[in-house]
Amino acid sequence: MKSAMQIAADVRSGVSSASAELERTLAVVEQRNAELNVFLYVDVDGARAAASVIDSRIARGENVGALAGVPIAIKDNLCQVGIPTTCSSKILEGWRPPYNATVLDKVIAAGAVPVGKTNLDEFAMGSSTENSAFGPTRNPLDPSRVPGGSSGGSAAAVAADMTSISLGSDTGGSIRQPAALCGLVGVKPTYGLVSRYGLIAFASSLDQIGPFSKTVTDSALLLEVLAGHDPKDSTSLPEAAPSLVVHVDDGVAGKRIGLVRELYQGADDSVVASVHAAAQALRAAGAEIVEMSIPELGLTLSAYYLIAPAEASSNLARFDGVRYGLRVKADDVTAMMEATRTAGFGAEVKRRIMLGTYALSAGYYDAYYGQALKVRTLTIDAFARAYQQVDLLLGATTPSVAFAFGDKTADPMAMYLNDVFTIPTNLAGDPALSVPFGTGEGNLPVGVQLLGPGRSEAQLFAAARVLEIADGRP
Amino acid sequence: MSNAISREEVAKVARLARLTLSDAELELYTEQLGQILGHALDMNSLDLSDVVATAHPFGVTNVVREDVITPSLDRETVLAMAPDAVDHRFAVPRILGEAP
Numbered sequence: 099m100k101s102a103m104q105i106a107a108d109v110r111s112g113v114s115s116a117s118a119e120l121e122r123t124l125a126v127v128e129q130r131n132a133e134l135n136v137f138l139y140v141d142v143d144g145a146r147a148a149a150s151v152i153d154s155r156i157a158r159g160e161n162v163g164a165l166a167g168v169p170i171a172i173k174d175n176l177c178q179v180g181i182p183t184t185c186s187s188k189i190l191e192g193w194r195p196p197y198n199a200t201v202l203d204k205v206i207a208a209g210a211v212p213v214g215k216t217n218l219d220e221f222a223m224g225s226s227t228e229n230s231a232f233g234p235t236r237n238p239l240d241p242s243r244v245p246g247g248s249s250g251g252s253a254a255a256v257a258a259d260m261t262s263i264s265l266g267s268d269t270g271g272s273i274r275q276p277a278a279l280c281g282l283v284g285v286k287p288t289y290g291l292v293s294r295y296g297l298i299a300f301a302s303s304l305d306q307i308g309p310f311s312k313t314v315t316d317s318a319l320l321l322e323v324l325a326g327h328d329p330k331d332s333t334s335l336p337e338a339a340p341s342l343v344v345h346v347d348d349g350v351a352g353k354r355i356g357l358v359r360e361l362y363q364g365a366d367d368s369v370v371a372s373v374h375a376a377a378q379a380l381r382a383a384g385a386e387i388v389e390m391s392i393p394e395l396g397l398t399l400s401a402y403y404l405i406a407p408a409e410a411s412s413n414l415a416r417f418d419g420v421r422y423g424l425r426v427k428a429d430d431v432t433a434m435m436e437a438t439r440t441a442g443f444g445a446e447v448k449r450r451i452m453l454g455t456y457a458l459s460a461g462y463y464d465a466y467y468g469q470a471l472k473v474r475t476l477t478i479d480a481f482a483r484a485y486q487q488v489d490l491l492l493g494a495t496t497p498s499v500a501f502a503f504g505d506k507t508a509d510p511m512a513m514y515l516n517d518v519f520t521i522p523t524n525l526a527g528d529p530a531l532s533v534p535f536g537t538g539e540g541n542l543p544v545g546v547q548l549l550g551p552g553r554s555e556a557q558l559f560a561a562a563r564v565l566e567i568a569d570g571r572p
Numbered sequence: 573m574s575n576a577i578s579r580e581e582v583a584k585v586a587r588l589a590r591l592t593l594s595d596a597e598l599e600l601y602t603e604q605l606g607q608i609l610g611h612a613l614d615m616n617s618l619d620l621s622d623v624v625a626t627a628h629p630f631g632v633t634n635v636v637r638e639d640v641i642t643p644s645l646d647r648e649t650v651l652a653m654a655p656d657a658v659d660h661r662f663a664v665p666r667i668l669g670e671a672p
Contacts, residue, residue: 196649289629303628332635333628400612411589418590420662425655431664432590440592448591453605455589456577469615471625478626510604511611527629552630 099259102168102316106209109167110156116149116167120211123169126260127213134236136254138174139182140214145169148211163209164323170205171255171264174215175222176307177296178202181212185298186230187220189442190423199296200328201265201307208323213261216251220444221414222272222300224248225516228507229446237280239542243500246276249310253280256310263320264310269300270402271495271520273308274532278495278545281534283317283562284310286520288552289527290335292321293328301409302333304402304524313571314533314563318342321555345556346563351384354488355561360395361493361519361547368538369494376535376546377492379568380561388488394473394480398522401473403514404457404466405525410447411454417442449510477525485551490561494519495532495545523549533562535569575606576613 100108108114124142131137155162172178175185177195179202184190202212219229227235227250237245238258245254249266253276256264266273268286277284285308292307299305309320325339355377362373377387419425419438426437443451457466484491496516506513523530529552532545546565550558579602586593586601593601651657656664 193653196645196653329635329637333630333632397615397618400615403608404612419655420664421650422653423655427665429665430669431667434665436590436592439590443591448589449601449604451589451591452582452585452601453608456581456585456605456609459585459588465616466609466612468625469620470612471627472620472623473615473618475623475626476620478629511607514608525629 099262099312101313102165102262102311103313103319105168105262106164106166109152110162112156114167116152116211117146119167120145120149120169120213123213123261126258130238130258130260133241134238134254134258135233136216136235136251136258136260137171137214138184138186138217138232138251141181141212144181145211145213148206152209152211163207164319165205165208165210168210168263169213169261170210171214171216171252171261172202172212173218173249173252173264173266175218175267175298176202176265177298178212178215181215183215183298184232185221186218186232187442187444187447188231188424189417189438193423195296197296200293200330201324202296204323205265216255216264218251219248220447221298221410222248222267222269223410223446223450225271225275225513226506227251228503229444231444234503237500239281240500240540243502244279246279246500248272250276252310253277253282253284256280256282256312262311263316265307266310267297267305267307268524269304269406270524271517273310274495274520274530274545274547275516277310277532278534278543279500281543282310282312283314283531283533284308285317285321285531285555286523286529287321287325287555288335288529290333291529291555292324293331293334295328295330299413301406302413303409304406314559314566315343315346317531318346318559340553340556342556342559346559348556348560349383350380350561350564353385353490353557353561354388355380355385356388356390356484356488356491358395358491358493359389359391360393361491365494365497366499366538368536369496369498369544372536372538372544373492373494373546376565379565380492382568383564390484390488392480392484394476395522397473398477398525399514399518401470401477402517402521402525403453404470405474407450407454408457408467409454411451411458414447414451446510474525477522481522481526481528481551489550490554490557491549493547493549495547499538499540499542499544519547528552529555529558531558531562533565535565575602576609577602577605
């Protein structure tokens with residue numbers, strides 16, 4: 099499988115064409131989608147038309163952009179005009195958005211060809227895609243196991259060589275965790291770096307859109323396209339997109355990198371071994387490794403599982419059978435709303451809506467939501483102190499390699515614990531990425547996580563590139 | 573150990589959230605929410621009285637734009653996706669009861 103960088107270069111130079119690259123993608127989708135359940139919708143006609151426009155523009159000598167002719171998979175919680183957008187929920191089945199998410203406009207303007215919408219845990223709530231109303235996605239590396247979640251479809255699209263890049267969203271690890279389980283690079287950018295306009299909201303103070311790819315450079319390339327101020331998102335950072343690709347080979351010489359005990363403690367032996375081997379590789383490339391403990395991170399799981407459901411309970415109030423999607427008929431409006439929501443939402447979404455409603459309700463607000471917001475402050479302060487001592491932090495992305503279907507579905511807490519290493523950075527608003535390093539049980543990939551202070555994406559990519567090379571992917 | 577949330581509280585929360593639960597669901601959610609909230613109560617062992625709450629990573633401020641009319645979504649396109657529309661508006665079932 100060619101990288102996005104290579105596809106764009108080939109399309110621009112005439113070695114290949116957008117249409118040829120798209121047909122290759124469609125052939126793999128045709129071959130594997132029934133088995134893996136990666137795409138909920140494939141926009142064959144729209145993608146062919148878009149590819150053909152790119153090819154004619156190139157024939158006229160136009161510069162079509164950094165992602166010229168690159169097929170891209172889109173998580174199905176991102177709006178695309180006229181294309182079914184479900185959030186893997188029955189409550190939105192059949193709805194076609196009247197507008198594009200800003201990230202869709204951006205990738206299209208850069209010459210990429212969106213090929214379809216990928217499966218996810220319903221409303222991005224989950225860590226395995228088992229919560230999708232349209233069936234789980236299978237891990238292309240071992241179809242008896244989950245691809246991770248919630249962006250499991252977008253991860254599987256790249257892991258199955260359907261596309262070289264895809265878009266996901268990360269609220270508590272929903273890009274990094276599936277990236278780790280599918281052997282990919284996945285990035286949760288600094289909060290506000292990428293516009294959330296057109297991302298169907300789960301927890302607005304935590305959600306960020308980011309890239310998946312096989313190579314570090316492709317994620318840097320895609321994030322450069324996605325980033326930048328958007329007047330349509332009031333939380334969008336008021337600054338231009340950073341240069342990332344030119345810094346990918348900057349290395350880590352002279353950098354101080356903190357190896358954080360709380361970010362790998364309790365993980366499987368093979369995962370811990372990969373984290374230590376990654377530290378060794380960074381040291382060999384000239385970084386100074388500082389062993390650290392940040393005890394506050396032990397509190398973040400509890401805080402997250404109150405803050406995210408609280409925001410979700412508010413955000414998902416809009417699904418009431420009035421403006422879009424499902425309506426279950428009833429005699430009065432309250433009964434209609436209740437019947438619609440009861441029929442439309444799955445079990446995990448209901449669980450989180452109720453959890454959030456409870457945490458925000460009179461009499462419990464201070465004990466739960468209020469306390470969680472204070473823990474959020476402690477987390478932010480603890481990270482800030484750590485970044486006074488070191489440039490970046492290193493840990494595991496997940497406690498284990500990809501797990502089997504049904505392993506954790508009976509016990510919500512067991513599933514939530516999968517996010518224990520990825521959640522802290524969402525609470526802080528800082529960037530982090532997962533990069534494959536070594537293997538574990540069943541020869542499955544292990545992801546190690548690099549974290550940095552706000553706007554440190556260029557340094558994160560440079561460190562990830564060092565690990566990519568050390569792991570044998572020059 | 574007593575559950576962090578009672579069956580009655582779960583029923584009340586479901587009502588507030590406009591969700592209907594079967595008896596079996598009520599049972600299951602009472603147990604599961606109790607576990608999750610029990611875990612969360614760990615935080616109450618900390619004295620956080622001097623800590624300021626943070627609701628948003630970078631602090632949100634109002635963002636304003638020039639008061640200039642720009643195109644918005646086409647009304648008919650939006651209404652075409654609604655479950656029901658009448659006279660260019662979203663339509664819902666009766667909100668108020670019959671007059672006494």
